[in-house]
């Protein structure tokens with residue numbers, strides 16, 4: 105601990121040259137060239153009852169869209185994708201395909217190299233976005249008006265589905281920009297060139313959707329009033345809360361929530377102005393931890409260490425994501441839980457960790473042995489939680505919860521008639537593609553309700 | 557190391573790989589490079605009478621299949637566009653420099669005895685090993701009553717072959733056009749005319765594609781196109797069939813096999829079906845002359861593995877098994893077998909059989925896992941599933957033991973003529 109005092113709090117902006125930063129935050133996986141795409145598309149066997157399709161949460165007809173790339177029918181390909189998943193463009197970039205479609209590709213069984221479904225999906229959707237500024241049409245107006253709360257993937261997928269069916273939609277969004285975590289959360293090198301905003305703008309070209317920004321449920325609006333004022337309500341408000349470590353000193357300078365760090369990074373065009381610690385410790389085992397640590401390294405942190413209380417197999421970050429972090433020079437330490445935050449001059453100086461082991465039930469238990477890591481910056485990524493207050497309003501509404509999130513049935517109906525929900529605010533995997541599926545299903549359910 | 561040397565219609569070459577008469581054999585420069593690369597022989601690009609013909613610009617079309625380029629190739633070129641004297645001088649020089657290689661000269665002149673009689677002596681003077689009569693070119697020349705226009709009329713084939721035998725001492729190879737219903741007719745005519753051998757196939761009349769922007773067949777020449785001659789891997793099956801017919805029905809007539817030969821394996825198939833040498837054009841145009849390396853050592857390694865010392869050891873070995881449909885055993889049964897360990901569960905065998913064949917592959921889900929299973933009682937042994945399965949060796953066709961003797965159509969109970977035959 106001897107040098108802690110003198111070097112603690114080494115947080116500085118501009119650790120890397122502008123060119124290095126530009127390269128670090130450019131597209132992590134550049135698009136396939138037209139030729140590469142055709143070659144890759146021809147690797148697809150056009151499976152019958154394709155396992156990849158079943159593994160896609162939005163059920164895209166993957167062999168169908170890939171064959172259309174092979175034949176040069178890019179419009180047909182993109183529309184096949186978008187019909188099932190209106191966020192096909194961002195999903196192509198952000199889906200953990202290794203555990204979804206590509207993880208089920210039969211080519212994997214054959215030769216360990218799946219068809220690059222995500223990259224092909226990007227090829228087709230990028231093509232259509234570039235070719236056609238307004239590819240969607242709407243059914244005749246129904247005169248129905250639906251309120252959607254939250255302009256993330258779930259809310260906008262629902263809004264788009266409803267608008268295409270001829271309904272009118274107003275989206276209430278607390279933040280200044282639409283897109284939800286596509287805009288504020290996803291790693292910068294996955295969605296470059298302002299893709300989140302360009303995609304939303306493109307989707308809104310369908311018409312019939314108005315987004316009101318700076319309008320938060322629970323603050324500016326309440327659910328009871330929305331139910332009265334609209335034919336149906338969809339809640340896609342994501343996860344507003346973050347878990348705390350439960351240690352003294354969480355307010356020390358240099359200690360931050362990883363999601364806030366990432367949101368700031370996403371909103372700062374000039375990455376050279378972002379302060380970053382020389383030694384960064386990230387606590388957690390999910391994709392947020394991976395993204396925070398990797399982006400810290402790419403901003404110029406000398407060391408970025410993820411510390412997780414269980415083993416590699418228990419991390420919710422996929423194997424692929426763990427590899428990716430390690431390729432980026434992130435060190436991952438397993439079986440240790442934060443025990444004490446060390447301070448120096450009101451700033452964090454390090455973290456004392458308690459070594460852990462798994463008990464018979466697979467829980468991490470303390471071993472009593474500790475070690476210390478120096479840290480100029482500590483990023484907390486131990487989980488996000490659903491905050492029910494905005495939907496509960498004055499407490500007179502009985503919106504049922506399930507596993508701490510909004511309870512829904514298969515049609516994404518909540519316990520309140522006319523109120524639907526989807527995305528991260530309901531139980532299930534927290535992925536963009538799953539949120540889109542929820543929004544899509546809810547739009548169909550709402551449509552049935554209104555016309556039924 | 558197997559002995560690949562050949563003597564074909566009296567023409568010797570160190571290996572059976574010849575370049576077909578086409579752009580690769582257009583002039584001394586190409587041919588010397590080919591010989592340096594190891595080709596056993598060439599058939600020089602077809603010579604004609606002066607003044608030389610004129611070619612168009614924009615000459616080739618090609619078929620791409622699932623990202624594979626030049627699966628089929630088509631051209632609208634004509635015979636050599638260089639003066640006769642230049643070609644003859646170069647042929648003489650090359651032959652002198654490469655005495656161990658076969659140098660055959662391809663010829664096409666108008667269908668009159670005088671024309672043939674005039675061109676043969678200067679060709680013979682080059683010291684070349686033989687001549688090949690180009691009766692095959694399906695475009696451009698046939699409109700001038702040459703090429704396929706001759707090859708499609710057996711009487712002309714016989715007549716011209718006879719003139720050449722009469723006015724030259726060189727071995728005469730007649731190159732046949734596939735653009736005819738029965739290849740045996742011109743082959744017999746060539747034999748009747750005294751030809752020493754036949755070579756086949758020349759190109760198949762074709763349009764490779766239509767440019768949908770220009771609304772014109774490809775290759776497009778100033779907004780318009782014309783039919784051309786098709787060759788390359790796509791035509792190999794057509795060529796094999798025609799070679800096999802001649803080998804089976806005209807035994808003893810030497811055949812130089814041509815059409816889609818790209819690898820040693822293709823060559824081995826042609827030789828097994830009766831070809832004495834093989835000729836290559838498209839594969840060389842696609843990849844250059846260096847492909848002959850693998851052709852030579854691939855063939856020789858395969859022969860060594862099989863214990864064949866010379867080409868004669870397997871030449872024509874498949875001909876006796878090339879029979880007419882009516883000679884096939886109707887009591888033979890084969891069934892599809894799926895190796896479940898190799899199966900990657902793509903479902904292609906199922907959907908192919910289900911939609912288009914005999915509904916003999918069941919699609920099952922066992923604990924959520926896909927499983928494809930052959931229903932023996934429904935399987936007719938058509939091979940379709942084995943062809944569509946993307947995994948090598950995953951679906952095999954297993955011949956079934958039978959106690960019944962061979963039964964051919966002539967004896968089959970369903971054959972109405974069988975009764976008549978029995979009554980006779």
Ligand SMILES: Cc1cc2nc3c(=O)[nH]c(=O)nc-3n(C[C@H](O)[C@H](O)[C@H](O)COP(=O)(O)OP(=O)(O)OC[C@H]3O[C@@H](n4cnc5c(N)ncnc54)[C@H](O)[C@@H]3O)c2cc1C
Nearest residue numbers: 254256257258278284285320321342527528534535536539
């Ligand atoms: C750091 C990070 C990285 C991730 N990386 C990936 C990845 O690579 N791939 C992947 O598939 N998934 C990833 N995810 C998960 C993915 O982003 C989410 O699952 C997805 O965005 C959920 O969509 P949603 O619409 O439900 O919620 P969100 O995207 O969170 O959108 C909710 C929207 O509602 C608004 N809102 C919230 N409360 C209110 C309110 N009271 N009133 C009005 N508006 C409100 C929010 O401002 C926001 O715009 C990541 C998540 C994080 C945090």
Ligand SMILES: Cc1cc2nc3c(=O)[nH]c(=O)nc-3n(C[C@H](O)[C@H](O)[C@H](O)COP(=O)(O)O)c2cc1C
Nearest residue numbers: 576577578602631690757758787788815816837838
């Ligand atoms: C561009 C081109 C030009 C050809 N010119 C001739 C020719 O002049 N004389 C001839 O007998 N055959 C000619 N052919 C036919 C080839 O010799 C050969 O018979 C045919 O291409 C089939 O062989 P392949 O499949 O290996 O290409 C030509 C073929 C091509 C592609």
Ligand code: SF4
Nearest residue numbers: 160195199204205222
């Ligand atoms: S949306 Fe995601 S999971 Fe579905 S096919 Fe596209 S990349 Fe794969």
Ligand code: SF4
Nearest residue numbers: 148149151156209210
């Ligand atoms: S599983 Fe793979 S090969 Fe089969 S359809 Fe899907 S992408 Fe194509």
Ligand code: SF4
Nearest residue numbers: 899900902903905945
């Ligand atoms: S085609 Fe082959 S790999 Fe595919 S399901 Fe059938 S047996 Fe299995």
